[in-house]
Amino acid sequence: MSTRPVISRGVPQGSEARVAALYWEAFGRKLGAALNPPDKARAFLAAHLHHDRGVTALVDGEVAGVAGYRLGGRGLTGGGASDVLAAYGALRGLHRLALLTLLERRPAARELVMDGIAVAPEHRGTGIGGRLLREIAAVAAEARCRRVRLDVIDVNPRARALYERHGFVAVRTENTPYLRGLMGFGAVTTMHRPVTAADSHPGQETS
Numbered sequence: 001m002s003t004r005p006v007i008s009r010g011v012p013q014g015s016e017a018r019v020a021a022l023y024w025e026a027f028g029r030k031l032g033a034a035l036n037p038p039d040k041a042r043a044f045l046a047a048h049l050h051h052d053r054g055v056t057a058l059v060d061g062e063v064a065g066v067a068g069y070r071l072g073g074r075g076l077t078g079g080g081a082s083d084v085l086a087a088y089g090a091l092r093g094l095h096r097l098a099l100l101t102l103l104e105r106r107p108a109a110r111e112l113v114m115d116g117i118a119v120a121p122e123h124r125g126t127g128i129g130g131r132l133l134r135e136i137a138a139v140a141a142e143a144r145c146r147r148v149r150l151d152v153i154d155v156n157p158r159a160r161a162l163y164e165r166h167g168f169v170a171v172r173t174e175n176t177p178y179l180r181g182l183m184g185f186g187a188v189t190t191m192h193r194p195v196t197a198a199d200s201h202p203g204q205e206t207s
Contacts, residue, residue, distance in 0.1 A: 005057040008058055009052075009056075009139070010055075010056070011066070016046040016049055017042070018063045019063055020045035020046035022065070022120060023066065023076075023077070023116065023118050024038060024041055029155070029185075030103070030185065032183070032184070034099035044079060044084075048078040048083055050076055050078045053068055054076045055136055055139065057119070064120050065128040066118055067114065067115075067132040067133065069115055069136055070105075070106075070113040071145075075113075075115045084096055105149075110146045110147075111145055111146065111147055112136070112143060112147075114136060114150040117129060117133065133163075141197075142200065147194050150163065150190075150191050153188055153189075154185055154186055154188070156185075160189065160191075164191075168191040169193070170190070170191050172190050
């Protein structure tokens with residue numbers, strides 16, 4: 001029988017491939033045009049993770065879910081222009097860099113931006129997503145951010161419903177019909193959640 005998930009800050013060493021696989025399973029449709037083929041994309045993500053920009057849920061020692069965030073100029077998924085060009089070649093790499101730039105979201109002052117949340121299929125519906133979101137809010141509170149921001153695409157209503165259940169409110173939707181054929185989605189909704197004093201709970205759920 002599986003033990004209760006343990007929420008831990010940081011990506012454990014040795015779990016890079018697992019985290020990259022979860023992330024790709026959740027966001028491959030969005031990132032595919034920039035990072036495909038899948039095997040190469042997962043390897044690229046695993047090689048360039050920023051371990052201290054993620055919150056993980058561990059079940060029996062294995063990562064069952066991960067939530068990434070961008071703070072202080074770094075996010076969970078790394079890799080600069082030179083890394084993309086080295087992995088994909090100069091000609092194809094330039095095209096991929098342009099696509100990745102379209103997806104980039106920079107935080108405003110006192111704002112934590114989520115890089116995304118991914119839960120393994122066999123652990124969905126167990127509350128892991130909500131616990132990861134609460135820990136992200138705690139990270140934001142400790143960093144003295146005033147809000148958490150994320151973007152959700154129109155073809156992921158399940159994720160949007162999760163965010164809404166945990167206090168996120170849609171503030172604007174950008175229609176992107178030019179990306180539907182290329183990346184599989186036609187609109188991106190930005191959502192905000194205010195950070196409150198109640199979000200500060202150091203040590204309460206972390207390992």
